[in-house]
Amino acid sequence: MTTQDHSTAHEPATANGVTPAYPMPGKDPYVDANDPEADQFDLVREGARRDGVELVHYAPRFPVPGTKREKRVERTIAFMFGLSGLFGLAFLVVYIWWPYDYQLGVNIAKLYTPMLGITLGFALFFVGAAVITFAKKLLPEEVAVQDRHDGASPDDERRLTGATLLQTFDDTGIKRRPMLKAAIAIGAAPLGLAIAAPLVGALITNPGKDPITTAWKEGIRLVRDDGTPIQPGDMHTGSIETVFPGIPDGNTNKYADSPTLLIHMRPEDAAKVKVQPGYETAHYGDYFAYSKICTHAGCPASLYEQQTQRLLCPCHQSQFDLLESCKPVFGPASRRLPQLPIKLDSAGYFVAQSDYRVPIGPALWEHPDNDK
Ligand code: FES
Numbered sequence: 571m572t573t574q575d576h577s578t579a580h581e582p583a584t585a586n587g588v589t590p591a592y593p594m595p596g597k598d599p600y601v602d603a604n605d606p607e608a609d610q611f612d613l614v615r616e617g618a619r620r621d622g623v624e625l626v627h628y629a630p631r632f633p634v635p636g637t638k639r640e641k642r643v644e645r646t647i648a649f650m651f652g653l654s655g656l657f658g659l660a661f662l663v664v665y666i667w668w669p670y671d672y673q674l675g676v677n678i679a680k681l682y683t684p685m686l687g688i689t690l691g692f693a694l695f696f697v698g699a700a701v702i703t704f705a706k707k708l709l710p711e712e713v714a715v716q717d718r719h720d721g722a723s724p725d726d727e728r729r730l731t732g733a734t735l736l737q738t739f740d741d742t743g744i745k746r747r748p749m750l751k752a753a754i755a756i757g758a759a760p761l762g763l764a765i766a767a768p769l770v771g772a773l774i775t776n777p778g779k780d781p782i783t784t785a786w787k788e789g790i791r792l793v794r795d796d797g798t799p800i801q802p803g804d805m806h807t808g809s810i811e812t813v814f815p816g817i818p819d820g821n822t823n824k825y826a827d828s829p830t831l832l833i834h835m836r837p838e839d840a841a842k843v844k845v846q847p848g849y850e851t852a853h854y855g856d857y858f859a860y861s862k863i864c865t866h867a868g869c870p871a872s873l874y875e876q877q878t879q880r881l882l883c884p885c886h887q888s889q890f891d892l893l894e895s896c897k898p899v900f901g902p903a904s905r906r907l908p909q910l911p912i913k914l915d916s917a918g919y920f921v922a923q924s925d926y927r928v929p930i931g932p933a934l935w936e937h938p939d940n941d942k
Pocket of ligand 1: 864865866867868869871883884885886887888901902903
């Protein structure tokens with residue numbers, strides 16, 4: 571391929587003031603795509619011409635390569651790629667080593683998610699800024715006007731398009747800018763790793779807990795957030811209470827799969843409930859307990875509509891019909907909210923009869939039983 575200056579910036583303007591960059595269709599000889607004498611830029615222009623593109627202006631940003639100004643721009647871009655790589659590495663360090671186990675009180679574990687966001691955000695910001703600066707400051711200036719066309723392109727036009735892509739790569743000047751080449755590699759490698767880390771990490775990290783069972787067991791009391799147990803009569807009819815297992819840390823993220831809704835239905839509504847087979851003794855009088863974790867994507871489904879006897883999940887508007895034992899009747903959830911079997915203990919407080927009989931939460935979790 572021959573090397574030549576394709577700059578058209580200083581060519582004389584035509585009568586209408588537009589500077590044509592190549593022979594105009596209908597007036598000038600076409601370039602044969604298979605002509606071995608045609609260089610890459612000839613093919614680019616021919617491809618553009620056949621595609622109805624008028625290249626009205628094309629000029630390199632730095633006609634004389636290697637000037638101080640060009641070097642300064644290169645250094646700026648390299649610096650931004652470097653910063654992107656640094657923040658990508660910081661993301662990896664945070665992802666792997668930052669303590670993330672939830673603890674009560676002030677501690678750095680609570681900064682785990684913000685730190686992931688900040689480091690990845692800056693990594694993406696700097697790689698974006700570097701690419702934009704590259705395009706604005708180093709790629710040749712080009713003004714082209716293109717007609718639309720329909721249908722697939724013939725083979726030789728694909729070849730021309732290939733040449734166009736190669737020309738675009740050549741225009742970046744990366745081949746003759748080793749510093750930028752290294753900076754892109756330094757910036758892109760950690761960023762690529764940062765993006766891959768959560769995917770790989772999720773595969774190699776043991777979730778540590780059987781997703782089928784929760785903290786509920788026979789005899790564990792249903793307690794409020796402040797740890798107080800509940801008796802029948804503590805709740806008004808037609809009211810709802812979020813309850814937790816009455817064990818140490820029962821209301822913390824340690825047992826995030828256990829929050830349960832205790833509902834005191836109005837007697838006339840409770841009498842209409844279609845109980846699931848096997849759950850005939852799972853409620854106590856007009857009191858029913860269901861998992862608070864939406865079976866769609868795990869949000870708290872705790873908006874209680876007393877008039878319609880429905881529980882609503884605010885995330886994607888799934889609705890669960892209490893009269894049908896929390897069967898989903900609207901929205902994306904496909905499983906009922908699992909029911910927690912309850913009874914009273916000898917002191918007259920609500921306790922669980924057992925754990926949930928089916929897994930709680932979204933259907934994507936391990937569900938041997940698709941409890942429709
Ligand atoms: S999480 Fe409840 S509807 Fe999506």
